[in-house]
Amino acid sequence: MNIKKVSILMVIILSAYTCMIFYAFRDRSEAKINVVAVNDITQSVAKQWKNLEQQELPCLQYGLDYVVLDYDNNFIVATRDGLNNNLNAAISNQDAIIDIKLNNKVLGKLLIYNNTNNVWKQYRKYALTLSVTLIIFIVILCLTYALYIDRAIFRPFRKLQGFARHVAEGILDMPLEMDKGNLFGAFTESFDLMRDELEHARENERIANQSKKELVASLSHDIKTPVASIKAVSEVMYAKSNDENAKKQLEVINSKADQINTLITNLFNATLEELQELGVTITEQASQILYDLIKKADYNNQATISSIPECIVLVDVLRLAQVMDNVLSNSYKYAGTSIEVSIHINEEYLDITFKDFGLGVLEEERPLIFNKFYRAKNSVGKSGTGLGLFISKYLMNKMSGDIDCQNNDDGFVLRLRLLLA
Numbered sequence: 001m002n003i004k005k006v007s008i009l010m011v012i013i014l015s016a017y018t019c020m021i022f023y024a025f026r027d028r029s030e031a032k033i034n035v036v037a038v039n040d041i042t043q044s045v046a047k048q049w050k051n052l053e054q055q056e057l058p059c060l061q062y063g064l065d066y067v068v069l070d071y072d073n074n075f076i077v078a079t080r081d082g083l084n085n086n087l088n089a090a091i092s093n094q095d096a097i098i099d100i101k102l103n104n105k106v107l108g109k110l111l112i113y114n115n116t117n118n119v120w121k122q123y124r125k126y127a128l129t130l131s132v133t134l135i136i137f138i139v140i141l142c143l144t145y146a147l148y149i150d151r152a153i154f155r156p157f158r159k160l161q162g163f164a165r166h167v168a169e170g171i172l173d174m175p176l177e178m179d180k181g182n183l184f185g186a187f188t189e190s191f192d193l194m195r196d197e198l199e200h201a202r203e204n205e206r207i208a209n210q211s212k213k214e215l216v217a218s219l220s221h222d223i224k225t226p227v228a229s230i231k232a233v234s235e236v237m238y239a240k241s242n243d244e245n246a247k248k249q250l251e252v253i254n255s256k257a258d259q260i261n262t263l264i265t266n267l268f269n270a271t272l273e274e275l276q277e278l279g280v281t282i283t284e285q286a287s288q289i290l291y292d293l294i295k296k297a298d299y300n301n302q303a304t305i306s307s308i309p310e311c312i313v314l315v316d317v318l319r320l321a322q323v324m325d326n327v328l329s330n331s332y333k334y335a336g337t338s339i340e341v342s343i344h345i346n347e348e349y350l351d352i353t354f355k356d357f358g359l360g361v362l363e364e365e366r367p368l369i370f371n372k373f374y375r376a377k378n379s380v381g382k383s384g385t386g387l388g389l390f391i392s393k394y395l396m397n398k399m400s401g402d403i404d405c406q407n408n409d410d411g412f413v414l415r416l417r418l419l420l421a
Contacts, residue, residue, distance in 0.1 A: 229299035360412035
């Protein structure tokens with residue numbers, strides 16, 4: 001159903017109504033006087049004049065109501081009650097008045113009842129009934145069409161309004177129901193396709209941003225270790241050098257290393273605050289890779305490594321290298337002693353123990369050193385962000401391993417646990 005069809009239907013209904021009104025009010029034959037019938041009634045009444053009251057009135061088959069008056073206009077008889085039984089009333093009702101004659105002698109008068117008013121009353125009643133019926137029909141049709149308009153146009157439009165509001169609010173996981181049967185079917189489908197594209201674009205943007213943050217966080221933290229190595233070597237060369245010019249150059253190197261370290265720290269902090277997750281890809285690796293990872297992280301060459309049991313561990317080599325860098329760098333920064341590394345199998349795990357001979361941390365601080373941004377009291381005067389051990393614990397947990405620490409009488413011990421394959 002559409003507006004064109006409804007308009008055609010309304011024109012047809014109004015045309016039919018007009019035709020019925022014309023039919024109802026046309027000049028019907030019942031409203032005219034049948035001259036032949038009147039003459040027959042007049043002659044029959046004249047013949048039965050003397051016995052009118054005793055016999056049935058003649059010519060009732062014509063369906064005309066009439067009244068018979070005598071010569072002095074007195075009422076004699078009528079076909080039914082309620083008719084005009086005197087001359088004045090008959091004249092007022094425009095009844096037909098005919099003389100009743102017999103042998104050219106006037107016997108009385110015949111009043112043919114004029115039922116035009118009754119006919120018109122009947123026509124008006126008929127027209128009123130027809131009008132009321134038509135109005136009711138039109139009201140029902142309009143209500144039906146209004147319901148159709150609401151279902152086919154306004155309801156889908158309200159859905160589109162709500163959908164557009166959700167899209168504007170960034171809610172893209174609520175699909176728009178598609179009904180190709182209404183006027184907005186194709187439009188609805190296009191809107192839902194737009195929602196899908198926006199959702200995919202937002203997801204791709206999220207993945208790209210996540211990858212960028214992971215890359216920046218990883219690179220910024222990884223750069224800190226070689227910078228610390230440069231700084232340590234420059235300090236050693238400064239202590240051993242007797243050339244004042246060389247010492248000045250080494251001071252410049254040392255200050256630039258501090259500057260780079262500060263910039264990297266700021267970048268790393270800003271990225272990590274937004275970073276929700278560092279990607280970890282676990283693979284099976286031979287335990288012998290641990291030796292190379294430890295040696296690469298040992299920039300002061302003060303770590304001694306015990307024998308490594310042959311086994312297969314589940315690790316992400318890149319992330320484990322980060323953990324090794326953090327552990328050894330912290331040991332050199334806060335203890336400044338040699339480091340003993342021992343490796344042994346403990347049930348389902350391969351334990352790697354790093355032991356230095358420094359003062360360690362206060363016992364009440366030990367459970368807190370893996371918290372983000374927490375720095376123990378022994379870190380006063382030393383650069384750092386309090387993020388190295390936090391990231392190391394996070395990465396170890398993602399590799400299904402763990403990291404813990406303890407204070408010994410002769411130093412500080414930190415233990416990594418790698419899951420065996």
